[in-house]
Amino acid sequence: MSVISSDVVVVGLGGFGSAALWRLAERGVSVAGIDRFDVGHDLGSSHGVTRLFRVACMEHPGLAAVARKSLDLWTELGERYGETYVEQTGCLSVGGPASRPIQGTTAAAAAAGVEVAHLSHEELVRRYPQYAGHDAETVGVFDPEGGLCFPERNVRAQVRAAAEAGARVYPGTRVTSIELVDGGVRVVTPTAVFEAGQAVVTAGAWNAKLLPGLPLRPRRTPLYWFAPRMDAAQSFDLAHFPSFIYELADGRSVWGHGSGDGFHIKIGLGDHGHDDTDPDELDRYIHPRADVDRLASAVAAAFPQVDPVPVKAIPCMITNSPDEQFLVGRPGGDPRLVMAGGDSGHGFKHAAGIGELLAQIAVGERPYGDIGFMDPDRFAA
Ligand SMILES: Cc1cc2nc3c(=O)[nH]c(=O)nc-3n(C[C@H](O)[C@H](O)[C@H](O)COP(=O)(O)OP(=O)(O)OC[C@H]3O[C@@H](n4cnc5c(N)ncnc54)[C@H](O)[C@@H]3O)c2cc1C
Structure with missing residues (x-):
């Protein structure tokens, strides 16, 4: 050897x-x-293909420094290789005033000096009509440094x-x-x-x-992509429908982003709703009922103009501490x-x-x- x-x-x-x-x-x-x-x-x-990029991270204020270091390093690498490693279209946190996305993002932004924009319900719906027709308490916090990474x-x-x-x-x-x-x-x-x-x-x-x-507990967590309904009045491309984390009034939460060059609309469930797994035994089959039904019902509630049946799904894993x-x-x-x-x-x-x-x-x-x-x-x- x-x-x-x-x-x-x-x-x-x-x-x-x-x-x-x-x-x-x-x-x-x-x-x-x-x-x-x-x-x-x-x-x-x-x-x-994509992951949400945020600087004002509701998970911990200390993560802003880590995200910014990533941004600096990936920008340097992008200049070297002529590719885009972070696309800063912004990231929107949406929910009631007391929801985790709104409270957590606001607190993290204040602690880390991220200049987020606070959007009233009217401003949110005017700028992003995809969020119309929901609870009138729903507001937004827009992190302009957010977007996507690859x-x-x-x-x-x-x-x-x-x-x-x-x-x-x-x-x-x-x-x-x-x-x-x-x-x-x-x-x-x-x-x-x-x-x-x-x-x-x-x-x-x-x-x-x-x-x-x-x-550490690895968890099976598939990724899902969607298409707008044929008669959708709003655009769901990335420029009009940037990265988001959205806690609905009923407590469910979804995250995702609009479609772009080489990818469809992506939407996932906030609590992921899947089981712990042995990574060597990961079930790589997508089960139409067990995997898709709960997410499809959240997608239908959050964005009625998106077809809630995914056009694509693949398995992935997160590892929880x-x-x-x-x-x-x-x-x-x-x-x-x-x-x-x-x-x-x-x-x-x-x-x-x-x-x-x-x-x-x-x-x-x-x-x-x-x-x-x-x-x-x-x-x-
Ligand atoms: C559905 C989903 C959505 C997510 N959304 C986001 C998001 O929007 N934004 C975000 O920031 N993050 C998101 N994440 C989390 C993000 O994808 C992970 O945090 C990140 O990919 C973890 O990277 P890692 O290096 O820990 O693991 P990996 O990238 O899996 O790297 C581990 C590597 O170790 C190798 N390895 C393992 N065992 C051995 C061995 N015995 N010998 C040699 N090599 C070995 C593996 O082959 C693998 O390449 C999401 C994750 C999932 C599943």
């Missing part, structure tokens, strides 16, 4: 890991990156940039174990052993298989390990920013932002 040596080895080259590989290689670190599948594959969590495209660009900066990349190589040894790690695969001082573990839904004991916040740092304080995971369904927009944090932790730099709320050991007590 061959032995491959580097200072750092990154296990898992999805959203977080490909960014860590790039940020480490840019620093001149000797780094190898391994993935069990191809770069930009559709078998983990980072696929399905999982497969961004992952491929991050791996390309890493390789150009000297990283060695090993797709199609499944890690079977990570052994902690004196002064470093041995990362074992069927064809080679990777020896390094540290492992950055970014295996998404598989993280807890490689680092047992992590409080107990507080639905990421785990980023050194698990158990071990100097041989750095990890990122527990995306809880809102991680891709932060991928480049998290990759930068992982690189900073690995090389001992001071992180650019507060990472205490993402401490992987916060549940230990």
Whole structure:
């Protein structure tokens, strides 16, 4: 069996890991990156063409700094490769004045200095008539820095940039174990052993298989695309129907965005409504009743001019942590390990920013932002 040596080895080259590989290689670190599948594959969590991008994140005010770091890094990469990695069409939070999208986005914007626009019901319906005909209490908060990012495209660009900066990349190589040894790690695969001082573990839904004991629960969560009804009076393209998170008056919530170049209208259920899964046993069949019915009824209630039967659906996974916040740092304080995971369904927009944090932790730099709320050991007590 061959032995491959580097200072750092990154296990898992999805959203977080490909960014860590790039940020480490840019620093001149000797780094190898391994993935069990191809770069930009559709078998983990980072696929399905688009993800919502937001800066005023209702999930935690501290995430604004991470989203902005992603934006800076992806803008730099976009200039280098002539591609778009974030499309800033804005992101709209919609709901009653006390709803989580309105309260959470308003609080996060205030804490992070994001200049959001507060829309009364009348302003909301005038600017976005797709929200007409609903509860008169429904209002909006528009984050102009929000929009879309592009999982497969961004992952491929991050791996390309890493390789150009000297990283060695090993797709199609499944890690079977990570052994902690004196002064470093041995990362074992069927064809080679990777020896390094540290492992950055970014295996998404598989993280807890490689680092047992992590409080992570992968969940089967398909992605769905829709088309407007033939007689729809409103336009549902991205320019007229930007990214949104919408809590309906009955408490259900939906998220999504309008159609664009190469993609239909995307809509998902806020609580996702699906079951925990073993990532190696993921059910990749879309069940017309069990999967689609609940979402279709929410789509019909939220946007009657959209046909509630999806035109396309594919399986995907999120990985929940107990507080639905990421785990980023050194698990158990071990100097041989750095990890990122527990995306809880809102991680891709932060991928480049998290990759930068992982690189900073690995090389001992001071992180650019507060990472205490993402401490992987916060549940230990
Ligand atoms: C339906 C849905 C909607 C979402 N919407 C949004 C959104 O709008 N905005 C947003 O920001 N985020 C969103 N997310 C979340 C976002 O997609 C995830 O946070 C992000 O993709 C997680 O990236 P990751 O690097 O943790 O996982 P992945 O991208 O899955 O990367 C993990 C990698 O590890 C590899 N791997 C695993 N085990 C091994 C092994 N043993 N050996 C080698 N390699 C291994 C895998 O092959 C994979 O490539 C959504 C997710 C879903 C499912």
